[in-house]
Amino acid sequence: MxxxxxxxxxxxxxYKIVIHTNTPAGSNSVGISWQAAGLNSxxxxxxxxxxxTGAGQITSSENNNILAGTVFxxxxxxxxxxxxxxxxxxxxxxDQIINQRLTELAKQLKYFGYAQ
Numbered sequence: 001m002x003x004x005x006x007x008x009x010x011x012x013x014x015y016k017i018v019i020h021t022n023t024p025a026g027s028n029s030v031g032i033s034w035q036a037a038g039l040n041s042x043x044x045x046x047x048x049x050x051x052x053t054g055a056g057q058i059t060s061s062e063n064n065n066i067l068a069g070t071v072f073x074x075x076x077x078x079x080x081x082x083x084x085x086x087x088x089x090x091x092x093x094x095d096q097i098i099n100q101r102l103t104e105l106a107k108q109l110k111y112f113g114y115a116q
Contacts, residue, residue, distance in 0.1 A: 032113035044072035
């Protein structure tokens with residue numbers, strides 16, 4: 001599985017990237033797994049990428065993992081041109097984006113699935 005897919009740039013040097021990361025293990029505050037909460041809420045389980053073996057595509061295995069919710073996708077923009085991005089800096093930016101999104105998901109899904 002590729003962690004980062006760099007797609008298109010806009011006129012200001014920002015690049016659209018797609019990041020794939022594993023869905024966290026464990027459960028939310030009401031005992032629903034993060035995978036089930038993410039899938040059932042519609043916050044994970046989809047991709048903007050097409051399946052194939054070419055540039056800008058993901059493998060069918062990667063797609064299946066996304067659909068199953070074991071991997072989730074984050075679409076973001078990064079300022080690659082302004083700082084002379086390198087593979088190391090792209091990975092660092094992706095890690096920051098992943099950590100931020102995991103924090104957001106935990107807040108969004110904290111009580112997802114609670115019923116009484």
